[in-house]
Amino acid sequence: MNEKLSTPSNITIERKLNHVEICLHGNVSFEGTTTGLERYAIEHQAVPEINYADINLSATLLGRTIGAPLMISSMTGGYHEAATLNRQFAQAAEHFRIPLGVGSMRQALENNEHRESFAVVRKAAPSVPVFANIGAPEVAAGLESSQIETMLDLIQADGLIVHLNAAQELFQPEGNTNFHGFLDQLASLTAKTPVPVIAKEVGSGISAEAARLLIDAGVKVIDVAGAGGTSWQKVEEVRYIKRFGNENRFSPEALNELLNWGIPTATCLEEIGRLKKNHPQYQPIEIIASGGIQSGIDVAKTILLGASVAASAGRLLKALHEGKLLQTIEMWLNDLKAVMFLTGSLSLEQLQKKRMTLKHLPT
Amino acid sequence: MNEKLSTPSNITIERKLNHVEICLHGNVSFEGTTTGLERYAIEHQAVPEINYADINLSATLLGRTIGAPLMISSMTGGYHEAATLNRQFAQAAEHFRIPLGVGSMRQALENNEHRESFAVVRKAAPSVPVFANIGAPEVAAGLESSQIETMLDLIQADGLIVHLNAAQELFQPEGNTNFHGFLDQLASLTAKTPVPVIAKEVGSGISAEAARLLIDAGVKVIDVAGAGGTSWQKVEEVRYIKRFGNENRFSPEALNELLNWGIPTATCLEEIGRLKKNHPQYQPIEIIASGGIQSGIDVAKTILLGASVAASAGRLLKALHEGKLLQTIEMWLNDLKAVMFLTGSLSLEQLQKKRMTLKHLPT
Amino acid sequence: MNEKLSTPSNITIERKLNHVEICLHGNVSFEGTTTGLERYAIEHQAVPEINYADINLSATLLGRTIGAPLMISSMTGGYHEAATLNRQFAQAAEHFRIPLGVGSMRQALENNEHRESFAVVRKAAPSVPVFANIGAPEVAAGLESSQIETMLDLIQADGLIVHLNAAQELFQPEGNTNFHGFLDQLASLTAKTPVPVIAKEVGSGISAEAARLLIDAGVKVIDVAGAGGTSWQKVEEVRYIKRFGNENRFSPEALNELLNWGIPTATCLEEIGRLKKNHPQYQPIEIIASGGIQSGIDVAKTILLGASVAASAGRLLKALHEGKLLQTIEMWLNDLKAVMFLTGSLSLEQLQKKRMTLKHLPT
Amino acid sequence: MNEKLSTPSNITIERKLNHVEICLHGNVSFEGTTTGLERYAIEHQAVPEINYADINLSATLLGRTIGAPLMISSMTGGYHEAATLNRQFAQAAEHFRIPLGVGSMRQALENNEHRESFAVVRKAAPSVPVFANIGAPEVAAGLESSQIETMLDLIQADGLIVHLNAAQELFQPEGNTNFHGFLDQLASLTAKTPVPVIAKEVGSGISAEAARLLIDAGVKVIDVAGAGGTSWQKVEEVRYIKRFGNENRFSPEALNELLNWGIPTATCLEEIGRLKKNHPQYQPIEIIASGGIQSGIDVAKTILLGASVAASAGRLLKALHEGKLLQTIEMWLNDLKAVMFLTGSLSLEQLQKKRMTLKHLPT
């Protein structure tokens, strides 16, 4: 299924361009599967005992203090127009003092034509954590130290995100479905990378078992990127159909299940939360909650489920496209402050200890 | 969000007027969130062993015998037209020998223009328990003994209700979101107030944890005022939009969740019931069940969940507006008597011991 | 609510006439509340090991062998046209060798005008168990031995059914809602009645607690008559509205709940089953399952839930009216035989031991 | 119900012809009852650690290695046109190296007119396991060794499937509902049959209890053939109505329940899985999962529930009719490979150990 095309670097460029277009204009959200966050209700505190004006949103990630527990997820780079998008994301990140990731830097390893599309990020966001990004197949194939250096240097990265995208590769016309030997290569990568390595899915979620394997290989942060938001199977299915027509790779019933394949974001957080609770050695690991985040209430719920920060891609891309990126983040922070006020939380540490129940179920 | 306006006393007046109008004509009921009372089925007793004619609805609250376990919740006062409403509520309360509360008396502390709108209550309801009312932000800011005296004297109050309305203040254009130091001030208030102090939400509910804090500060009665009836976030959102237009304070997804924010009335009662059961020191505390009460069957269910009386605001205001206040209360008492007959309960003490199950769930 | 009318005997006659009409043509089925039998799935036995032709439907009730575990519930009598209905029911009962009850014999105690309408039953059904019927209010008021004799003699009754109909009396325009002292009178009735006494609801169900009280008063059989079929509150509400118009006795929300008030038939059976299991002294008590029975599969499920026989009123009345009484019973027995075949049960004793699970729930 | 017709052999032929027609063009799928497989979600493994290209679908059944864990269920034979269908099924089976069963061989025992319609199977599928097929009523009536030999020889069978079809016989106009003595005859059959005997339902499922009886009688493989796919009650009801019109054998409510009667496929697998786990002596028994299989994801789920292979009839017959048999099986294998890739399973042994959760339920 994956050997149909070789992947010269112009394919990489075109793909990244396509992705943004399809995410903006295609119907690529999970259907049937939700994040599961909507099942939770945060308990109201009638006696908040705080002054709204004193609420402090600041968070920490990898030892760095940031303005709020929110992150702009890895999205783009590696082609000319990406520079504009990345600059705007970076400006927003700098404005709110929140971290951001760039899209896969595979293109920057293939040649050095569009490096500016990455470099712009650090220029526009000099003071916040910025993360480099590379895919699991590239890691599995083996990355040389010089390649790692190239990526990190380009944006003076504070960390390197390795994205795990098996389902995407499976649906991608030119996908690389060889994940053999990935963990060994990952261990060697984390050993030789001077900054922390973050493992991240792209929408199918990370189970407790997968988290454990990743952490044991040296990963410091898990970004669950669970099901409920952007489905990368759907994104690639759009590309596949455009190229090959309706080829019927899968049976109709299975196709629907595969397009919506993944562990809901809340389930990932619950499971990894239990893992950390039951195994003290995993407690220092930080969790990024992503996949389908669509409001500051979602952010709050993920904090209550143990995340350090929440991250969003699809929604923020749409907001940027509509010229509302700053306004959207502003509203999300307002949402979050509302929850903090109504639970009597001055800080995220306090918020984290509040109570959440499953809606409509007898307690 | 809250410092936009100073709050001169004409604002207080106008607000109270607005509230009645919006509650009567706006769409301000919770959506998605219900009281949870509808999930319960009271068990039929095929052998009632009583004569319907012997059923006795009388209840007690704070040591006073009242005609039925029903109360007209705190609503209005402090502007000219409020006198008419309050007189009619008071006449109904006197007619059925049930307690009632007046609306927030903040206006009466600001000046003495509309004191008659409060005083009328005691004149029309000389024999039943009448409760004064003041907001948590006023308490947090510190109330002098003379202010307390003013409020109590105006209606010869049998108790003082402190309403907790964090979510309302958050949405209120001129809201005061400083709840810092509230509990200390509450403790000092309960110490110096010659009548019992009642803590009451306004529709977002009181959790067991909040109840505990309130009782420890000297409160004698908890009025849960849970989610499922009038949403005060919605009431204030109407006012906010009227004043500032669609300002997009919150993201659309979060807005919906915040407008319907709160602990369902039944959940509050279940939780506080457990608190009382597990901690003997909290057993003397009386519970008022309110938030979304819409029939005498709801009243009966709250009794079974441990409440001394149920209270209603929104529904009774509408009934008054339609000229059906007496008739509505009469029907509610008939509803309640029907339940008492069909469970074989001559008195509320007997009713309280009957069995309730969750509907549609295997027992 | 109930003292509005005296109840001369012509009222009794007219009421019984009305009941049949309303049950046939009105919308008097429970809504929202179901029998709960539909939640159960009987486990298929792929290896039935029996010959369908050998299946034996015979059952026993009060020591009498009957043709099938089905009974025609108490319905009518006491006015001229009732004779026709009762004759047809009796002929069907005789044909299938199943028991039947007559309607309340209160009229026959008031005068002796329409005795034939009862007596016809025994004439047409000489060989099967036939049960007399009287209401709880009559029992509570005290029945003389001669009155009991009159009822039993009229149909050479094999048992006396006392129907418990508190909800019906509550809604009945001329209802008698005095159930005071009922249990004492019941105990005295069972002591002096020469045949077994059966306690029966009329659609609101008998809880384990009520069953216990009834058995302790000497009752030998419990007919649960639970919620899910005919709602006698609805039947009487039709009559009430016809007489008094929309008087608004109850609030709209409560009315809906009261019209559908009752314990689902399956819940009654589950609860009483547990009672019998946990208290050996209650094990000899036989259970009749009624309220909403609408097929032979329902009959089978009630057997699996511990009933000796199932009984039906509303459905069989409609079948009679459409000229399909024999055919309907025939189909129900076929339904039952199908279940017995597919569970490998030659007899009801074998059927009773088969397994039933809740549908759609993980086992 | 079953003695209406004698069953001369032309009836047997006509019936098999009808079956194919009705399955292709009638509405004979279960409604209301599903396989239950749709309630499961297979857990995504973000770190698959394998190369998609290395995935091996090979399975084993009765000690034979086969190309994939899929089987073409017993369907047809015994009339002229069946030869064409069976040849195509056999060619597909041979192509994918998967097992297949032929339809009931009762006709071949009645006379030897259409033996070619069976024999063609072995000719077209020389290298894969092929299974003979006979019904439980024939077994119950007693099969002579020579008859067994005839069936096995005709297709050089690797096993003999005995189908249990009580519900089908019940609905079949000419059905044989005598299952008396079946188990004893089965024990004698398994003793004298030189190949393993497989017990199979046809859509109503095999419970753990039934499985135990069958295994104790010498059966080596259980094909659960549970509810959720083709309903054989519906197939026969179509034939019944065609012959006798709407005869109203069953009440309308029961008819619906009987037409959809059966244990969901997933429930059978869960139950028998528990049986095997709790009783080591049953562990060597192999399970075939069938009844409503409609994709390779269903196949994967049944593997996770303990099946050795999954089997399909109705769906594959439709695919054949549309000229898409090979393509359909190809897609199913692709579905299965997708699941294996996304769970990191190189082999079925690895797949079997992966985790599955119930959808939408908190874990």
Ligand SMILES: Cc1cc2nc3c(=O)[nH]c(=O)nc-3n(C[C@H](O)[C@H](O)[C@H](O)COP(=O)(O)O)c2cc1C
């Ligand atoms: C346009 C676009 C491009 C993306 N490219 C990358 C990428 O290069 N690397 C990566 O790790 N994730 C990439 N993602 C995935 C996101 O980081 C994120 O994990 C996923 O979309 C789920 O989050 P969401 O539901 O908030 O969109 C991309 C997402 C979008 C919308």
Ligand SMILES: Cc1cc2nc3c(=O)[nH]c(=O)nc-3n(C[C@H](O)[C@H](O)[C@H](O)COP(=O)(O)O)c2cc1C
């Ligand atoms: C018009 C109106 C005015 C109200 N004003 C007050 C108030 O001044 N003080 C207070 O404690 N609650 C006030 N409430 C809240 C009610 O007492 C009650 O807690 C809330 O509306 C939930 O009950 P419900 O669902 O029965 O309306 C007011 C309610 C209404 C409808």
Ligand SMILES: Cc1cc2nc3c(=O)[nH]c(=O)nc-3n(C[C@H](O)[C@H](O)[C@H](O)COP(=O)(O)O)c2cc1C
């Ligand atoms: C027309 C009619 C008249 C009835 N009259 C009596 C009666 O006199 N005595 C009695 O015990 N139950 C009476 N019932 C109640 C039934 O016996 C039965 O308990 C009730 O209708 C619930 O069963 P169903 O759902 O099968 O109708 C009557 C029912 C009907 C339909």
Ligand SMILES: Cc1cc2nc3c(=O)[nH]c(=O)nc-3n(C[C@H](O)[C@H](O)[C@H](O)COP(=O)(O)O)c2cc1C
């Ligand atoms: C046309 C057709 C004919 C069938 N004939 C037989 C048969 O002769 N013997 C048998 O054991 N099962 C027979 N079956 C039943 C299937 O083997 C299978 O158990 C049942 O249809 C459920 O599987 P499905 O939902 O995949 O169709 C037949 C099925 C079909 C569709």
